Amino acid sequence: MSNIFIISAPSGCGKTSLVRELCQTYSFLEQTVSYTTRTIRSGEVDGQDYHFISKDEFIENKKNNKFIESQNVYDNFYGTTYESINEILASGKDAILEIDYKGMLLIKSKIPSSQSIYILPPSVEELEKRLFDRGLDSDEVIEKRVSKAKDELKYVKFADYTVMNDNFAEATKSLKAIILNSKITPYNFC
Numbered sequence: 001m002s003n004i005f006i007i008s009a010p011s012g013c014g015k016t017s018l019v020r021e022l023c024q025t026y027s028f029l030e031q032t033v034s035y036t037t038r039t040i041r042s043g044e045v046d047g048q049d050y051h052f053i054s055k056d057e058f059i060e061n062k063k064n065n066k067f068i069e070s071q072n073v074y075d076n077f078y079g080t081t082y083e084s085i086n087e088i089l090a091s092g093k094d095a096i097l098e099i100d101y102k103g104m105l106l107i108k109s110k111i112p113s114s115q116s117i118y119i120l121p122p123s124v125e126e127l128e129k130r131l132f133d134r135g136l137d138s139d140e141v142i143e144k145r146v147s148k149a150k151d152e153l154k155y156v157k158f159a160d161y162t163v164m165n166d167n168f169a170e171a172t173k174s175l176k177a178i179i180l181n182s183k184i185t186p187y188n189f190c
Contacts, residue, residue: 004085004089008159012127014165026179034078058079105155105158117163117175121149124149124150
C-alpha cells in the first residue's frame, strides 16, 4: 500500500533540500510537482520544480476543483492537484508533498491516513540567517517571511512528526527513519 507524506515548514527551514535528498535516496518516493503563479527562479525547471502557470490558469483550475489544496503565499498562488497524487500512488510509489502548514492541515483533513512531518529551524534567528544567506529575496521579503514563520511555528502541534533541521545529515536521518518505519507492515501470526 502506498503512503502520502507531507513535509511542511516555514520558508528557509530546508524542506526542499531534505525532500530532494529523500527522493534521491529512495526510489519508492516521488514528489508531487505543485502549480504556482510565481516567477520562475534561476536554475528552476518548469514541470520539474513547479508547473509555472498564469494567475488566470490557476483560478480556472481552482474553479474546476483540480486542486486538493491551494494557498496564496506571499502574493503568489500554489496548489497541489488530485491528479499529481493519484498518478504517483497508481504507480505503486509513495507520494511526498512539500507544502505549507495550511496545505498540510487541508490534506490531513481530506486524507487522514497521510503522514505529516513538520521541519523546525534551530531558532528564528538561524532561520533569518539562512534566508539572508540563500540570497533569493529582498530584505523586506525576508522580514515578512521571518514574521510569518513565527506564526507558522504554532502549527507544529498538528503534525504527526517533527524534525529539527539544525544539522542536515541528522535531519535527513530522522526523516528516513520516519519514512522507513511507515513501510514496515506488522505480520499477523494468528
